[in-house]
Amino acid sequence: MGLIVQKFGGTSVGSAEKIQHAANRAIAEKQKGHDVVVVVSAMGKSTDALVNLAAEITSEPSKREMDMLLSTGEQVTISLLAMALQEKGYDAVSYTGWQAGVRTEAVHGNARITDIDITAIQAQLAEGRITVVAGFQGVTEDGGITTLGRGGSDTTAVALAAALGADKCDIYTDVPGVFTTDPRYVRSARKLAGISYDEMLELANLGAGVLHPRAVEFAKNYQVPLEVRSSTEHEAGTLIEEESSMEQNLIVRGIAFEDQITRVSVTGLTSGLTTLSTIFTALAKRNINVDIIIQTQADDGEADISFSVKTEDAAQTVAVLEEYKNALDYEKIETERKLAKVSIVGSGMVSNPGVAADMFAVLAEKNVQVKMVSTSEIKVSTVVSENDMVKAVEALHDAFELSKQPSAV
Amino acid sequence: MGLIVQKFGGTSVGSAEKIQHAANRAIAEKQKGHDVVVVVSAMGKSTDALVNLAAEITSEPSKREMDMLLSTGEQVTISLLAMALQEKGYDAVSYTGWQAGVRTEAVHGNARITDIDITAIQAQLAEGRITVVAGFQGVTEDGGITTLGRGGSDTTAVALAAALGADKCDIYTDVPGVFTTDPRYVRSARKLAGISYDEMLELANLGAGVLHPRAVEFAKNYQVPLEVRSSTEHEAGTLIEEESSMEQNLIVRGIAFEDQITRVSVTGLTSGLTTLSTIFTALAKRNINVDIIIQTQADDGEADISFSVKTEDAAQTVAVLEEYKNALDYEKIETERKLAKVSIVGSGMVSNPGVAADMFAVLAEKNVQVKMVSTSEIKVSTVVSENDMVKAVEALHDAFELSKQPSAV
Numbered sequence: 001m002g003l004i005v006q007k008f009g010g011t012s013v014g015s016a017e018k019i020q021h022a023a024n025r026a027i028a029e030k031q032k033g034h035d036v037v038v039v040v041s042a043m044g045k046s047t048d049a050l051v052n053l054a055a056e057i058t059s060e061p062s063k064r065e066m067d068m069l070l071s072t073g074e075q076v077t078i079s080l081l082a083m084a085l086q087e088k089g090y091d092a093v094s095y096t097g098w099q100a101g102v103r104t105e106a107v108h109g110n111a112r113i114t115d116i117d118i119t120a121i122q123a124q125l126a127e128g129r130i131t132v133v134a135g136f137q138g139v140t141e142d143g144g145i146t147t148l149g150r151g152g153s154d155t156t157a158v159a160l161a162a163a164l165g166a167d168k169c170d171i172y173t174d175v176p177g178v179f180t181t182d183p184r185y186v187r188s189a190r191k192l193a194g195i196s197y198d199e200m201l202e203l204a205n206l207g208a209g210v211l212h213p214r215a216v217e218f219a220k221n222y223q224v225p226l227e228v229r230s231s232t233e234h235e236a237g238t239l240i241e242e243e244s245s246m247e248q249n250l251i252v253r254g255i256a257f258e259d260q261i262t263r264v265s266v267t268g269l270t271s272g273l274t275t276l277s278t279i280f281t282a283l284a285k286r287n288i289n290v291d292i293i294i295q296t297q298a299d300d301g302e303a304d305i306s307f308s309v310k311t312e313d314a315a316q317t318v319a320v321l322e323e324y325k326n327a328l329d330y331e332k333i334e335t336e337r338k339l340a341k342v343s344i345v346g347s348g349m350v351s352n353p354g355v356a357a358d359m360f361a362v363l364a365e366k367n368v369q370v371k372m373v374s375t376s377e378i379k380v381s382t383v384v385s386e387n388d389m390v391k392a393v394e395a396l397h398d399a400f401e402l403s404k405q406p407s408a409v
Numbered sequence: 410m411g412l413i414v415q416k417f418g419g420t421s422v423g424s425a426e427k428i429q430h431a432a433n434r435a436i437a438e439k440q441k442g443h444d445v446v447v448v449v450s451a452m453g454k455s456t457d458a459l460v461n462l463a464a465e466i467t468s469e470p471s472k473r474e475m476d477m478l479l480s481t482g483e484q485v486t487i488s489l490l491a492m493a494l495q496e497k498g499y500d501a502v503s504y505t506g507w508q509a510g511v512r513t514e515a516v517h518g519n520a521r522i523t524d525i526d527i528t529a530i531q532a533q534l535a536e537g538r539i540t541v542v543a544g545f546q547g548v549t550e551d552g553g554i555t556t557l558g559r560g561g562s563d564t565t566a567v568a569l570a571a572a573l574g575a576d577k578c579d580i581y582t583d584v585p586g587v588f589t590t591d592p593r594y595v596r597s598a599r600k601l602a603g604i605s606y607d608e609m610l611e612l613a614n615l616g617a618g619v620l621h622p623r624a625v626e627f628a629k630n631y632q633v634p635l636e637v638r639s640s641t642e643h644e645a646g647t648l649i650e651e652e653s654s655m656e657q658n659l660i661v662r663g664i665a666f667e668d669q670i671t672r673v674s675v676t677g678l679t680s681g682l683t684t685l686s687t688i689f690t691a692l693a694k695r696n697i698n699v700d701i702i703i704q705t706q707a708d709d710g711e712a713d714i715s716f717s718v719k720t721e722d723a724a725q726t727v728a729v730l731e732e733y734k735n736a737l738d739y740e741k742i743e744t745e746r747k748l749a750k751v752s753i754v755g756s757g758m759v760s761n762p763g764v765a766a767d768m769f770a771v772l773a774e775k776n777v778q779v780k781m782v783s784t785s786e787i788k789v790s791t792v793v794s795e796n797d798m799v800k801a802v803e804a805l806h807d808a809f810e811l812s813k814q815p816s817a818v
Contacts, residue, residue, distance in 0.1 A: 016465035050485070056425035057489050058496035065495070068503050069488035072481035076459070079478035080466050086474070087467035094477050098507075099552055120552070143508055143529070 002167035003035040003125070007135065007157035011174045012231035013077050014044030021231065023084040025172065026130050030090060035125045037164065039135040039157040040081055042073025063108035067137075067147045071097070074134035074153070082132045092130040095120065097137035098145065102156060104138035110149035113138060113156070116163040133160060151212020158215045162222035169224050172231035175210055177238035178203065180402035181255040185390050188403035192253065194239045199253050202345040202379045216240070243347075251348035251355055252400040257393050259386050261291075261339040262314040263371060266321060268331025269303040278327055279305065282320050288313045291341070292374040292383060308372060308383055311337055339371065340389035343381040344396060356380045362399040368392045411576035412534070413438045416448040416544065416566035420583045421640035422486050423453030430640065432493040434581065435539050439499060444534045446573065448544040448566040449490055451482025472517035476546075476556045480506070483543035483562070491541045501539040504529065506546035507554065511565060513547035519558035522547060522565070525572040542569060560621020567624045571631035578633050581640035584619055586647035587612065589811035590664040594799050597812035601662065603648045608662050609635075611754040611788045625649070652756075660757035660764055661809040666802050668795050670700075670748040671723040672780060675730060677740025678712040687736055688714070691729050697722045700750070701783040701790060717781060717792055720746055748780065749798035752790040753805060765789045771808045777801045 008022045029036045050069050054061045078094035085092035101117030124131045135153025138146050148155055161169035183189035197220035204213040210228050219226050229237025269275055293307040309317050321333050349355045359380055372383035384392055417431045438445045459478050463470045487503035494501035510526030533540045544562025547555050557564055570578035585600055592598035606629035613622040619637050628635050638646025678684055692699055702716040718726050730742050758764045768789055781792035793801055
């Protein structure tokens with residue numbers, strides 16, 4: 001007998017039928033004797049419909065009013081899911097974010113949870129009710145409705161699980177778990193039984209997409225065991241916890257990749273100590289995310305800087321650099337588009353210094369030219385030509401034997 | 410410089426374009442220097458769409474969850490209207506029922522407002538903001554979302570106007586005001602410049618339909634001047650206040666009518682004092698509204714009772730009476746369907762005892778047989794054959810000269 005928090009994303013509650021399925025998942029845990037809290041997103045494309053409504057009124061809606069508008073999406077889902085549970089003979093009650101005590105900072109559109117007052121939910125659980133909570137939303141100290149931004153419902157579920165001291169947080173989604181790499185590109189990609197928070201963070205940041213990095217961070221901070229699993233198939237998903245208890249002998253856990261990367265190179269920089277901060281502060285102000293950064297210093301004191309950005313941000317990046325031409329005093333800017341980032345991730349790398357070398361050897365063998373490199377304790381990222389991306393991922397997936405079931409330690 | 414509360418119903422905010430029009434109405438009052446509070450309903454058919462969603466899940470949704478679901482409708486409208494006002498360069502803010510401090514009893518689906526905490530709205534008005542409030546909804550002491558049932562947005566607007574001490578409450582709707590009778594049936598029907606609360610209550614109860622009786626009662630109790638006006642045409646509507654300052658010399662102000670009435674007659678009743686209460690308590694328990702009631706006592710102590718119900722309730726009414734056959738000890742039940750109620754309304758009747766007689770004379774002249782009669786101080790209702798309804802209304806409208814503009818007193 002424990003407490004389970006379940007989260008169903010938009011595609012998993014996208015129709016009346018899917019809501020019935022979600023209800024059955026909650027009931028299955030209830031029947032095992034657990035207390036159950038269910039966190040849901042807005043139904044399927046309903047958020048898009050609301051965004052389109054706003055677009056008919058104004059091209060620049062205020063963030064406060066967008067939060068007011070969008071938060072109705074989850075409110076619809078919670079009421080329907082509670083109805084479905086009641087129809088099946090189970091006592092259930094729905095709560096909006098503010099009713100559930102989800103308090104956030106006073107920032108609209110991308111608020112962070114500051115605190116959860118679990119009094120109301122605990123009272124409902126004590127009465128034996130399945131409690132259905134609207135994800136993605138909260139309330140400020142002044143009673144304003146906020147939304148949590150991308151991945152918000154994942155974060156709500158994990159934060160509630162942490163606050164309630166849940167035994168587990170199950171993230172139901174339209175994929176059956178976390179894979180060694182994207183199965184749409186690599187057929188031999190295999191679902192992982194387990195993965196650590198840190199590895200999941202690297203994969204999430206690298207665009208694996210099943211779980212938002214904020215939610216993983218939250219889970220890591222509060223040591224909430226997560227399971228990513230299919231909302232349609234009845235099978236085990238991928239368990240995410242502090243140290244993956246399974247497959248510990250694996251050095252590389254997965255391969256992430258992302259196309260539409262542009263490398264920007266600034267050469268012949270003569271300015272001094274503040275060059276880097278000048279460039280990256282200016283880009284941050286325009287909300288341009290810079291990923292890999294490489295600086296080289298020549299003997300004559302001149303420096304070259306290369307960094308990667310998403311291709312959609314490339315034009316604006318160049319414009320910002322040109323604006324700062326005088327302050328930076330560089331020779332020229334060059335850009336190379338149609339690049340991709342390919343990364344290997346695994347906590348086993350920390351104690352295996354040769355992994356990066358192995359990676360480069362595999363890529364060289366396949367005639368894949370590496371244009372940039374970045375490493376962390378559990379990740380090696382390379383930038384390659386977009387045309388080489390899938391070939392590189394397949395070769396690495398094979399070389400690190402990711403399609404094989406790991407042997408027990 | 411005053412405070413105006415405006416209310417826009419579902420058809421008046423049914424599209425982005427109509428929301429823009431509503432915004433313009435609010436701005437027009439703001440430009441005159443008034444503080445403005447706008448109360449809105451859910452957009453057009455959006456409530457029906459939500460009801461259909463629930464019907465896909467269950468045939469018997471709990472009232473609490475239906476309130477949770479339906480209250481999203483107005484929340485969508487308030488955010489869009491606030492965006493429209495901002496887009497036009499005006500400072501605006503939206504509030505749900507709970508944010509606006511609209512407190513109700515803990516009854517779902519048909520709650521009554523118990524109290525309004527106007528602190529938040531007053532603070533926004535003091536900042537010069539147009540404050541947009543979701544009608545039809547409130548919150549219980551425990552933080553549960555409730556809806557007010559039919560006519561709820563009208564009631565929200567009037568209650569807010571009362572609590573804020575507004576100078577006026579404008580009800581924008583898809584008709585230009587209150588008419589002497591239904592213009593769809595009687596071409597010479599004329600829009601009234603003014604009408605008293607009591608007259609409006611009689612007309613509202615009799616199905617004139619522009620304004621819910623609960624809202625009119627509320628306005629009367631708190632002496633809030635109302636104006637019913639067109640959301641599309643720029644012209645004066647109908648002012649509703651304590652004593653109509655205009656047209657005081659009019660004895661009959663309007664004619665209301667309603668078809669699909671059934672007369673139920675119970676004859677040969679021998680039981681005693683409790684007969685009436687037995688019958689009407691039993692019917693009230695089944696939510697059957699009884700309108701006109703006539704009792705006659707014969708010399709032999711036997712009594713006959715006739716009363717009118719909506720035809721849709723007739724079958725159940727008979728079933729209830731048959732259930733109580735032993736307790737009531739009557740001879741037989743008879744029903745006459747296809748009847749209509751035609752009523753003349755006007756506060757001038759109090760001091761003109763001949764009005765009912767005039768009405769009967771007009772009907773007799775047109776060969777309209779009167780089957781039941783009921784009178785109040787400001788109303789005479791008759792029940793006639795459904796086939797005679799329009800003929801009766803036209804004849805009365807002519808006879809009491811309702812199509813003529815009244816002369817000043």
